[in-house]
Amino acid sequence: MAEAPHKYLHAFIAEAMEHLEQLASELVRIEHEPPGGPLWDSIFRHVHSVKGSAATIGLPAIVEIAHVAETLIGKLKAQHRRPERMQVDLLLQATDALVHQVRRASGAEQAPTSEAEQSGALVERLSSASSALPELAPAAPAPKSAQKPVADPSLPRLDVAFSLAKSCQAPGARALIVQRKLKLAGTLLEMEPQPGALMQRKGGARVTALLATARSVEEVRGLFDGIPEVEEVEVRVAPVANAPVAEAQAPPPSTALLAIPEATGSEDQRAEATVRVRAHALDQLLDQAAEVLHGIARLREAARLLPENAAAQFESEIDRLRRTARDLHGRVMNARLTPFSSLTERLPRAIRDLAHRLGKEVELEVQGGEVELDRTVIEALGDPLTHLVRNAVDHGLETGAQRIAVGKSGRGLLVLTARRERDKVLVEVSDDGAGFDAARLRRRAIDMGLLSSEKVAELSEQQSYELAFLPGLSTRAEATDLSGRGVGLDAVKAAVEALGGKIGLRSAPGKGSRFTLELPLSVSMANLLLVQVGGEMYGLPMTRIIATTEYDLSARGGEGFEARSLAVMGQLVRAYSLAKLFGLPSLAPPGPRPFAVLEVDGITFALSVDRLVGQEEAVLKPLFPPLDRVRGLAGTTVLGNGRPLLVLDPRGLHELAESAQRLRGAA
Amino acid sequence: MPQRRVLIVDDALFMRNTLRDIFTTAGFAVAGEADDGVQAVNLFRELKPDLVTMDIVMPYKSGIDATREIVQQDPGAVVIMCSALGQESLVMEAIEAGATDFIVKPFRGEDVLAVVKKVLGE
Numbered sequence: 001m002a003e004a005p006h007k008y009l010h011a012f013i014a015e016a017m018e019h020l021e022q023l024a025s026e027l028v029r030i031e032h033e034p035p036g037g038p039l040w041d042s043i044f045r046h047v048h049s050v051k052g053s054a055a056t057i058g059l060p061a062i063v064e065i066a067h068v069a070e071t072l073i074g075k076l077k078a079q080h081r082r083p084e085r086m087q088v089d090l091l092l093q094a095t096d097a098l099v100h101q102v103r104r105a106s107g108a109e110q111a112p113t114s115e116a117e118q119s120g121a122l123v124e125r126l127s128s129a130s131s132a133l134p135e136l137a138p139a140a141p142a143p144k145s146a147q148k149p150v151a152d153p154s155l156p157r158l159d160v161a162f163s164l165a166k167s168c169q170a171p172g173a174r175a176l177i178v179q180r181k182l183k184l185a186g187t188l189l190e191m192e193p194q195p196g197a198l199m200q201r202k203g204g205a206r207v208t209a210l211l212a213t214a215r216s217v218e219e220v221r222g223l224f225d226g227i228p229e230v231e232e233v234e235v236r237v238a239p240v241a242n243a244p245v246a247e248a249q250a251p252p253p254s255t256a257l258l259a260i261p262e263a264t265g266s267e268d269q270r271a272e273a274t275v276r277v278r279a280h281a282l283d284q285l286l287d288q289a290a291e292v293l294h295g296i297a298r299l300r301e302a303a304r305l306l307p308e309n310a311a312a313q314f315e316s317e318i319d320r321l322r323r324t325a326r327d328l329h330g331r332v333m334n335a336r337l338t339p340f341s342s343l344t345e346r347l348p349r350a351i352r353d354l355a356h357r358l359g360k361e362v363e364l365e366v367q368g369g370e371v372e373l374d375r376t377v378i379e380a381l382g383d384p385l386t387h388l389v390r391n392a393v394d395h396g397l398e399t400g401a402q403r404i405a406v407g408k409s410g411r412g413l414l415v416l417t418a419r420r421e422r423d424k425v426l427v428e429v430s431d432d433g434a435g436f437d438a439a440r441l442r443r444r445a446i447d448m449g450l451l452s453s454e455k456v457a458e459l460s461e462q463q464s465y466e467l468a469f470l471p472g473l474s475t476r477a478e479a480t481d482l483s484g485r486g487v488g489l490d491a492v493k494a495a496v497e498a499l500g501g502k503i504g505l506r507s508a509p510g511k512g513s514r515f516t517l518e519l520p521l522s523v524s525m526a527n528l529l530l531v532q533v534g535g536e537m538y539g540l541p542m543t544r545i546i547a548t549t550e551y552d553l554s555a556r557g558g559e560g561f562e563a564r565s566l567a568v569m570g571q572l573v574r575a576y577s578l579a580k581l582f583g584l585p586s587l588a589p590p591g592p593r594p595f596a597v598l599e600v601d602g603i604t605f606a607l608s609v610d611r612l613v614g615q616e617e618a619v620l621k622p623l624f625p626p627l628d629r630v631r632g633l634a635g636t637t638v639l640g641n642g643r644p645l646l647v648l649d650p651r652g653l654h655e656l657a658e659s660a661q662r663l664r665g666a667a
Numbered sequence: 668m669p670q671r672r673v674l675i676v677d678d679a680l681f682m683r684n685t686l687r688d689i690f691t692t693a694g695f696a697v698a699g700e701a702d703d704g705v706q707a708v709n710l711f712r713e714l715k716p717d718l719v720t721m722d723i724v725m726p727y728k729s730g731i732d733a734t735r736e737i738v739q740q741d742p743g744a745v746v747i748m749c750s751a752l753g754q755e756s757l758v759m760e761a762i763e764a765g766a767t768d769f770i771v772k773p774f775r776g777e778d779v780l781a782v783v784k785k786v787l788g789e
Contacts, residue, residue, distance in 0.1 A: 007684075007688070008680075008681050008684045008685060011680050011681045011684055012679075012681040015679055015680055015681055042726075044724070045678075045724050045725075045726065048724045048751065049678060049679050049724065051751055052679065052682065052722075052749075052751040052772045053679050053681045053682055055751060055772045055773035056681075056682065056685055056772050056773040056774065057681070057773075058773065067753060070753070071753075169771035170750070170754075170755040170758050170769065170771055172755050172756075172759055173755055173758040173759050173762055173769055176759050176762050176763070177762055177768060180762065195759065196759075199755050199756065199759075200755065225785075225788070226785055226786050226788055227768075227785065227786075228768065228781060228782045228785045228786070
């Protein structure tokens, strides 16, 4: 494209995508709504808004699809019957095509060569679906009014004639404006053609009228000065012979077209005024609020160098500043909260499509859509949640016939709930399907060499279900193209844990299964212990650190000897070297080393580092690929001095250390 | 002549931005922006603009109902409907409700200004 993109292209794209997302979810719902209900108005509005903006920005492909879709929607609403599945399918396809076109406009998608034909075929199908439905009652011509205009016979009659410009897009409306002006100036006895008859008649038209008025010819001609798109205006006194043929006046053309939603809008119905803020702007605000906090932390550090008499006041001021900054940070975090429903909105569509392909009937129930989570959590949760839902529809829920055979209702139930519990949000995905097959999971775990048969034998029924989270363990030999996609439950687990969350699975044979995701409300401030290893700095979450200490592991055994444990608070704990875990060179001189002592899931272990640097408060950000695949990393953050920092995941580190130990043991 | 003040009503941010640019470039002052009919009526009462551009299909209250209420408040109000192609019957309904004139999307800046200047008698 040689032209520069439209200045407000990004605003258009954001709005259009929002409309289209809601459109898709409302289309899925419309099949269960009473016919002709208010949801149709909302559906119409989404398409209509996209069409209007697309026309202005100059995206004809979008306008074309939206226009035919809008026509079909108008007719479907008017017929006051439940739409057929085929019609809804067609509108969903139109929605997809619009999404595709909008993404193209954003440069996010390249057009395949056959796209024009595909789009043309869709428009064709939408048009013929519309034509198959009865025409809407025409808005005009309006019924003739019983009362004919009567004019004072002593008033002069004026012949009025004018042309509508060829470029006029709405000649009926334009003629109506003229008609209204003439009526204000006297009694309009005739007008030919009537505005209603001019609707959709583009390309210019000549209109004549007869007006009984006390006004002069010039005054009447002057009425046209304020009316655009009107040309060749002629006004002259009518010959006396032209007896007034009292032509009926059209009352307002009552339109039977799509009714505008009822004006129910009272002030209190409107929630607080909102403004649209780009998500990125909020991210930046959050970063800066965090930086202010870091700055304050540094100031506090510097204040220690002050003479004691000056330090006290300085520190209390800093404390106050710190509280304000924390408050500010909290408010920005709140502004980033996004409702759970933003994740579930597109699910009904995905489930509907998938269930139909599999020949299943699935009912989705969402509870707690209003529960809010941090935007980062919501974003990171999208894929795992979709995976769990697809998995449930594909593998968990049985076909209608299978269900009826075991005495269940033919329609499978899938329930998604979100609820807040203190500083956590619990998300549950449960189905009333066949449940997981514990014996099969155990067998596969052994076959794949993930666990020994002795270990597996020790597992309880519920523990066996958790085997499903092991990498590569899927109850079906081959992943289907529907829910497989090369992503397993292990990836879901990893994604949830990367957010600092936990995932669990309960299942009962024949009754169904339930995944429980325990998520942090927000990716909150973490208090970090900064450590240095191999010349690099890392952060360890203070919440997991129970002590720091110094210890010389070689002291007891001389050159080359390294103990594998050390005594902390009277307890012997395993010791690992962070440098070795990450394959980094240790730059610390031989002799006593600093250790961070951590506790994870009731297990205490010590981690040796080159140097303990200090403490800092930081906002954790989730890892981006490919770092998100590295075990032992929890996230990233940016330090007060602007340097990025990797934050370590103690649980992951412990697992890493354990498996390294096993390898050594095996060798 | 004092600067003309305009109230822009449209539920699409994109359209509001586009109209705002058109008006400010032409020397108008944008007195306010509303994204639904309810807000439009309230802001009209509050701001008393010289001119309103009014979208038709909007949430809570349509542009037609908003126009009717605005014209009831102030019979001299200048309300220009911004309609999309294929909405002629709605535009006619809006005119019956008291709208002064209309423009049809897609529009160029000069189209909007030509209509506005004409109806304001400039």
